[in-house]
Every structure is written in structure tokens, then in C-alpha cells.
Amino acid sequence: MKLLIVEDDLKIAAFVQKGLKEQGYVVDACHNGDEGYDLAAGETYDVILLDIMLPGRDGLSILRALREDKNTVPVILLTARSGLDERVEGLNLGADDYLPKPFFMEELIARIIAVSRRASGDQLSVIHQGNLQLNLITREVKHNGEVLELTSREFNLLELLMRSPGRVYSRTQLLEHVWGYDFDPQTNVVDVYIRRVRSKIDTPDSTSLIETVRGVGYRFKAE
Numbered sequence: 001m002k003l004l005i006v007e008d009d010l011k012i013a014a015f016v017q018k019g020l021k022e023q024g025y026v027v028d029a030c031h032n033g034d035e036g037y038d039l040a041a042g043e044t045y046d047v048i049l050l051d052i053m054l055p056g057r058d059g060l061s062i063l064r065a066l067r068e069d070k071n072t073v074p075v076i077l078l079t080a081r082s083g084l085d086e087r088v089e090g091l092n093l094g095a096d097d098y099l100p101k102p103f104f105m106e107e108l109i110a111r112i113i114a115v116s117r118r119a120s121g122d123q124l125s126v127i128h129q130g131n132l133q134l135n136l137i138t139r140e141v142k143h144n145g146e147v148l149e150l151t152s153r154e155f156n157l158l159e160l161l162m163r164s165p166g167r168v169y170s171r172t173q174l175l176e177h178v179w180g181y182d183f184d185p186q187t188n189v190v191d192v193y194i195r196r197v198r199s200k201i202d203t204p205d206s207t208s209l210i211e212t213v214r215g216v217g218y219r220f221k222a223e
Contacts, residue, residue: 001046001116001156002177005029006036006062007078008054012101016049019105023139024152026180033057040066045073046119047112050095052079052086060090067094074115076108113137127162130223132201132209134162141201148200153178158197161210166222168213194218 003020007013008031017029028043030036033056040048040062052059063075074096079086090098096115099108113136117125127134131144139155141148150158156178161169169177171190179189194210202208209221 001112002026002044002180003028003112004036004039004043004045004048006031006033006040006048006054006059007051008032009051016105016108020109022152023109024156026176026178028180031055033059033062037062037065040073041069041071046116047074047076049076049078049108049112052077052090060086060093063090063093063095072119074119076111076115078103110137127159129162129165129209129220132162134159143201143203150197150200153193154197154200157193158201161218161220165220168216168219170217174217190218 003025005013005016005020005027007016007029010031013029013031017027020027028039028045030039033054035056036050036054037057050059050062054062057065059077059079063077066073066075075094076097076099077090077095078099078101080101096118097111099111113125117136125135125137127136133142134155135141136159139152141150141155141158157174160174160177174190175187178193198208198210201210207221211219211221213219
């Protein structure tokens with residue numbers, strides 16, 4: 001999952017970014033409203049964490065502009081204020097959730113998962129494909145009931161592929177969604193991780209659940 005944090009408090013932004021990256025998310029961060037709007041409008045994110053009080057454009061004006069542009073990216077508003085009017089205005093403008101500061105990282109992560117599920121139309125916290133199941137809350141993967149040990153990157157790569165079985169992802173798309181834009185597009189890291197995931201989810205007597213589409217990329221085998 002690729003996230004954007006727009007937060008002018010540098011310590012809070014750094015703390016949240018570090019905590020989310022430790023969970024395997026790809027995270028961009030900026031600290032003023034003008035840059036935040038440019039990123040939100042120009043890039044593709046799964047969820048935006050948006051502070052309301054910002055230098056430049058404030059969070060509510062960013063949200064209003066995104067919704068007027070028909071941008072439906074899920075937005076979680078963050079604020080130290082507790083006024084009811086501000087919360088109501090944010091929700092009326094199209095915010096998907098509201099989290100007052102200070103907050104626990106566990107709660108923030110749970111809310112991120114919840115709004116992204118609603119946005120995708122998926123109300124389930126467990127993805128099933130054949131005998132393979134992936135739990136988005138516990139980040140546990142099971143095959144035929146046996147728990148598999150996956151790293152955060154391996155889990156995120158498998159989650160992306162399992163969410164859209166049959167859809168072909170290019171190596172560049174996989175890099176952007178799982179590793180972010182900082183990685184060299186010529187790197188073979190995607191192929192290395194595909195081999196690692198295959199070695200954990202495939203059985204010797206069956207074809208691989210992750211198919212190679214020659215010259216294009218990879219896809220999870222559709223049932």
C-alpha cells in the first residue's frame with residue numbers, strides 16, 4: 001500500500017512515516033499544504049493522512065479540491081483540535097475517517113486498512129485464493145492451514161497480486177507499489193522477491209501460483 005502523509009509537525013510526520021515503513025508500507029511525506037495538494041493530485045496513493053492545520057493550503061481546502069476534481073482517494077484527517085464542527089465539516093467534504101492527536105500507531109494502521117478495504121469494495125480482512133489465505137489485520141499467511149513466514153516486503157508483494165488475480169503487473173508497477181520510487185527501475189529486486197514468495201507458497205507437485213507473463217511482468221493465477 002502506498003501512503004501520503006501531509007503533516008507540518010516534523011516529529012509527528014517522522015514518527016508516523018517510520019512506523020508505517022516498518023509495517024512494509026511505501027510512504028511519502030511532506031510538511032505544507034501546497035506541496036501536499038500537488039502530490040495528492042499528481043500521484044496515485046492508496047490512502048492519504050491529512051493534517052487539518054497546515055502552512056499554505058489547509059487540510060480541509062485540500063480535501064475539498066480533491067473531491068471537486070473527482071479524486072476519490074481515501075483520506076484520514078489528523079488534527080489536534082477536538083471541535084465537533086471541524087469533524088463534521090471534514091466528513092461532509094468527503095473525508096473517510098477522522099483521527100485526533102495523539103493517537104496510537106496500532107489504531108492508525110487499523111483505520112488505514114479499514115478505509116482502503118471500503119474503497120476497494122472489499123469488506124473482508126482475509127483474502128482467500130484457493131488454499132492460500134492472507135490476513136490483512138494479523139499479516140499472517142496460511143497455505144492449507146499451515147502458517148508461512150513472510151517478510152513485510154514479501155507480504156505486501158503477495159497482497160498486491162492476490163487482490164487482483166489475473167491482472168498483470170509490470171515490474172515497474174510492482175516497484176512503485178511495494179518499494180516506492182526510490183528504487184532503480186533496472187534493479188532485479190522484483191524478480192528476486194517473486195522467487196522468494198514462490199518458494200514459500202508453492203508446492204512441488206503444482207504449478208506456481210504466481211505466473212510470469214514473458215516480456216511484461218507477473219500475475220497471480222486466477223481461480
